[in-house]
Amino acid sequence: MTFVQLIDCRTSRLDEMNRLLDTWVEQTKGKRTATHSVIGKDRSDATHLIEIVEFPSYEEAMRNSNLPETGKIFQEMVALCDEMPTFTDLDVVRDEQLYRMTAQRFFEEVAGPQDPTFNDVLIEDYHDHDPARPQDAIGMDAIRREVGMWRAAFDFSFTVEDQMAQGDRVCTRWTWNGRHTGDFMGIPATGKEVSMTGCTIHRCTPDGKIAEGWWQYDRLGLMEQLGALEDLES
Numbered sequence: 001m002t003f004v005q006l007i008d009c010r011t012s013r014l015d016e017m018n019r020l021l022d023t024w025v026e027q028t029k030g031k032r033t034a035t036h037s038v039i040g041k042d043r044s045d046a047t048h049l050i051e052i053v054e055f056p057s058y059e060e061a062m063r064n065s066n067l068p069e070t071g072k073i074f075q076e077m078v079a080l081c082d083e084m085p086t087f088t089d090l091d092v093v094r095d096e097q098l099y100r101m102t103a104q105r106f107f108e109e110v111a112g113p114q115d116p117t118f119n120d121v122l123i124e125d126y127h128d129h130d131p132a133r134p135q136d137a138i139g140m141d142a143i144r145r146e147v148g149m150w151r152a153a154f155d156f157s158f159t160v161e162d163q164m165a166q167g168d169r170v171c172t173r174w175t176w177n178g179r180h181t182g183d184f185m186g187i188p189a190t191g192k193e194v195s196m197t198g199c200t201i202h203r204c205t206p207d208g209k210i211a212e213g214w215w216q217y218d219r220l221g222l223m224e225q226l227g228a229l230e231d232l233e234s
Contacts (some may be wrong), residue, residue, distance in 0.1 A: 002092035002208060003058040007051040009077070009085035014041075017049070017080050024073040033060040047082065057207075058091070092206065094192070099204040103170040106202070106210060110147055116157040118143065119129035122210050129214045132197055153184035154194075161197075170202045180226060187226050194225040 011017050021039075025032065034053050042112035055061040064070060078084065092098075104123060109116035118126075127138040128146065132198060139144050148155070156178030163172045177195045180187075197215025202210045223229055 003055045004090040006088040010082040017229045027069045033064040098208040099170045127212045154178035196222045
């Protein structure tokens with residue numbers, strides 16, 4: 001679960017504080033586990049600062065705190081403060097930006113150069129709803145087989161057109177472009193360039209992984225481009 005620490009302090013020596021923090025970042029390069037850091041200054045009190053530091057998990061935050069460089073910098077930071085800083089530890093229970101990034105990574109893995117594992121993107125019992133399938137795909141192995149079928153039939157890519165997040169849901173409107181290079185539902189490779197549009201809604205867990213997905217896309221239009229409907233009409 002993503003972890004955030006709020007550091008609340010007061011100092012009239014802001015320039016020195018900034019130089020100290022720059023030194024900390026430089027000294028811990030390659031070892032610091034924080035993924036994002038923001039410092040805000042109170043508009044009504046220029047001596048009041050709040051630093052927001054994000055970590056992948058509480059454990060990673062503790063690993064960062066245990067670095068010898070962190071302890072040394074902390075003592076120097078206290079010396080620059082007008083009073084002892086306070087710390088607030090927060091487990092993140094909702095992060096819409098994280099969810100959008102995870103959904104983006106999902107589409108990148110599906111169409112990436114390597115066979116996707118989804119280990120860092122999906123939970124183990126991920127549930128996938130696709131109206132074109134008679135049964136839902138449940139679990140990592142099932143979705144890997146489903147994606148493998150598409151990858152064996154097409155060289156393709158996704159273009160994300162729009163993405164919106166609300167609560168634990170992310171909606172992605174996408175365009176899919178591909179070249180038919182292998183058997184697809186009994187249709188031998190045609191070499192045709194094809195495309196379709198669609199939307200996917202993902203439900204995410206608090207740690208940023210995807211638990212469930214719902215798909216809507218123009219599969220009928222794809223079959224028409226492949227010539228499958230012409231065969232039926234004849």
